[in-house]
Amino acid sequence: MERWVPFRRSRQDKVVDLVRRVADAGDPGEHGQGVEVVVEAPRTKWWRALFNRDDTLAQARIVVTREGGEVRYPFDIQLVTAYGAGAAHRLGTRPGWAVSNSAGMAFVIQKGTHRTGFDFEELTAGAVAALARLRRKPQERGWRARIDRDITRR
Incomplete structure (x- = not known):
């Protein structure tokens, strides 16, 4: 398993680099079913989690x-x-x-065509923005990302 890469919400270049690295390699993953970049938002403060009933980690799994x-x-x-x-x-x-x-799963989907090239910056920004919006008042620090090559899809 790859290690977690910390980043600030306003500085997503490290995550874009992870996405680009996987795409450039055309990595099929350990099971041949693909690779995801996992973006994880920081946990909410304990008192906010108590009142909002949300103490789970929030992830965006970019296929x-x-x-x-x-x-x-x-x-x-x-x-x-x-x-x-x-x-x-x-x-x-x-x-x-x-x-x-x-x-039973939630997805956001970036549309586009191969003629326009891949917009990995927008892809990453969309993933982080989705988590930030769901988190309400998200922190600037404490975000992290990693590559997940152990994907099995149905």
Whole structure:
């Protein structure tokens, strides 16, 4: 397992580098089903978690490569939060993006075409922005990211 890379919410360049590294390698992952970059928001303060009933870690799992190491649009970002499958619909939409509640999981999806090239900065910004919005008053520090090569999809 890769180590966690800490970053500030306003400085996402380390996460963009992780996404780009996976995409450039066309990494199929350990099981040939793709690789994700996991972005994790800091835990909420204990007293806020108590009143909001949210002490879980919030993650955005960016699907960078798919089966066989393929890199293509649309890019899916699975949101793993206390809001469950309804998390994506709490966000609303932004231009070039869609939201989905599929099979009990929440996703935000970056749309695009291969003709325009891949916008990994926007992909990363979308993942962090989604977590920040779901977290309410998110901290600047305490964010982290890592590459997950041990993916098995149904």
